[in-house]
Amino acid sequence: MDSPKLTPATSGFVLAAAITMLISTALSCAKDAYAPLKDAMKSLAGHDWTTQGLIDLARFLGLGVIFMKTRFAEKIDPNRLIAGLIGAVGGRGDRPCFLVCAILSEQSARLTGRLRRTYSSPLPSWCCISR
Amino acid sequence: METKEHLFLVTGILALLLPIAAREKLYFNSAARNLVLAVAGLIAITGLAVEGAGGDRPRSESRAL
Numbered sequence: 001m002d003s004p005k006l007t008p009a010t011s012g013f014v015l016a017a018a019i020t021m022l023i024s025t026a027l028s029c030a031k032d033a034y035a036p037l038k039d040a041m042k043s044l045a046g047h048d049w050t051t052q053g054l055i056d057l058a059r060f061l062g063l064g065v066i067f068m069k070t071r072f073a074e075k076i077d078p079n080r081l082i083a084g085l086i087g088a089v090g091g092r093g094d095r096p097c098f099l100v101c102a103i104l105s106e107q108s109a110r111l112t113g114r115l116r117r118t119y120s121s122p123l124p125s126w127c128c129i130s131r
Numbered sequence: 132m133e134t135k136e137h138l139f140l141v142t143g144i145l146a147l148l149l150p151i152a153a154r155e156k157l158y159f160n161s162a163a164r165n166l167v168l169a170v171a172g173l174i175a176i177t178g179l180a181v182e183g184a185g186g187d188r189p190r191s192e193s194r195a196l
Contacts, residue, residue, distance in 0.1 A: 007155060014152070057144075
């Protein structure tokens, strides 16, 4: 029995999405490392992230249409395509670690603020010279 | 690196991909079903990461907390 296949459009756009994300990561790193590139992107659409978003969109749609027409991605096993997509998304700057750190830091900042408000200094305000 | 902006762009691309993947006959095609599940899961994770990143607070406001 044949394994289930994806249509040319779906497989093409999945491959296009994975490639877009990888190139977008490389562009972001290059932008951070090389200031003139960031300035050039800023001058194109007003903000560097706007330019990058537009480039990403154009690349995704362009590559998707090319892969769909040439039926290139259809030859790749669907499970490999899915794994590639997950790898491209997950590989962007150790995301899971960032997610945990971001949530923890936000929660700890909120908790610290709450504790400070709840247990404020018992000393009267005139004692605190620094204020 | 501005990670939140990265994540936002990824969510956009995945959100564009999801309707294309959902056009498959999901009931009969297990690969398409897995793809839709994976894309939806990635959108959820990326959304949580953007949410977790929060906003940039001014320094004075951070001190007030």
